[in-house]
Amino acid sequence: MPFRERRERRKLSATLSDLSDGELMDIGTTRGEIDYVAAYRGIDPRGIRSCE
Template identity: 50%
Template sequence: MNMAHSAAEFGNTTDSDWRVLSSLTSCWVAFQQWRRRGRLQAELCDLSDRGLMDIGIARGEIEYATSIQGSEPPRGF
């Protein structure tokens, strides 16, 4: 079986190919954001109550503070 492909074969991408690639890219970005939020939540949970107060977050607000889309992490991170 010949596995060699010409460059022309890869150059002919259709709209459906781009949609699939775009969907996969979106999934990858969402996965990375989910992992980043998880790491941030873990770091915030490791802080003392005093440390959380210093950055203006109560322990009960950690999940909400890390779930806000498009926002910057709390000060100090």
């Protein structure tokens, strides 16, 4: 994995971790899904496709 991608993943993970549980719910994720969301930004962890 390229350095830039790892850095962006860590930054996104830290940003999401700073959100409250309510804010995470507002964007449709949970605290337990943060690492997954950071790693696979284009894929919904619940299998729901986003509008593309």
